[in-house]
Amino acid sequence: MFLGSQDIQLGVNESLLDTSKVISSMVDGVMARVGAHEEIETLAKYSTVPIINALSDMYHPTQILADIMTLHELYTPAGQQPHDLDPSTTLKNLRMAWVGDGNNVLHSLMLQLPKVGMHLAIATPKGYEPHGAILEQASQNAAEFQTSLTLHHEPKQAIQGANVIVTDTWISMGQEEEKKKRLEAFAGYQLTTEMIQANGAQADWKFLHCLPRKQEEVTDDVFYSPRSHVFQEAENRKWTILACIDQLMVKKGF
Structure with a gap:
């Protein structure tokens, strides 16, 4: 069953509690894209x-699974197959630079990359840092798995020594009214080959x-270059x- 925004409006015409009980009575599992994280918890x-x-x-989290799979494929040694190796082997000690907003994609990368042995350097403008509680948990994860997690306010500090460069939209859904302010705050964050x-x-x-x-996030010379693996990532x-x-x-016993 597919229920899009025109078919169902979570928490509008009925409570999330009611929606959860009704839908779960009809299916074996639910994959949900929501707004506030509290909605998925409810x-x-x-x-x-x-x-x-x-x-x-x-x-x-589902985006980060695709990201890790893509990197695992890219860094699997020649002559070997990705399905024969563990990402914690192929990705260990690689450095990722995140240049952009402290958003949901970054939050999930922060929490998951240490588990495959990757280091993460983050560059966000002041005021756009990742959520404090998530940063604290991610720092604990990094310490547990002996990886590094650093936070900067200049892209050049995060990019230094990076194997992988990642960015994302600066203006997420629901932030359209902040567009002008955000574009000003992210001046100097556009990724180019030269930079x-x-x-x-x-x-x-x-x-x-x-x-x-x-276009303001990354120029064509990076996005469409052989160094870019965005379409493999999308697949x-x-x-x-x-x-x-x-x-x-499997969890349901099928």
């Missing part, structure tokens, strides 16, 4: 079937973006979503 609390968070304003190379990225650096992309959303559904069915 659905999970009252649902009688598993809930998969496909996106909330705080986290985007990346001038600031000390590794010679074989790679670029990711979860799409859709806007992997399919396979990682299928894997989530497969595991949901």
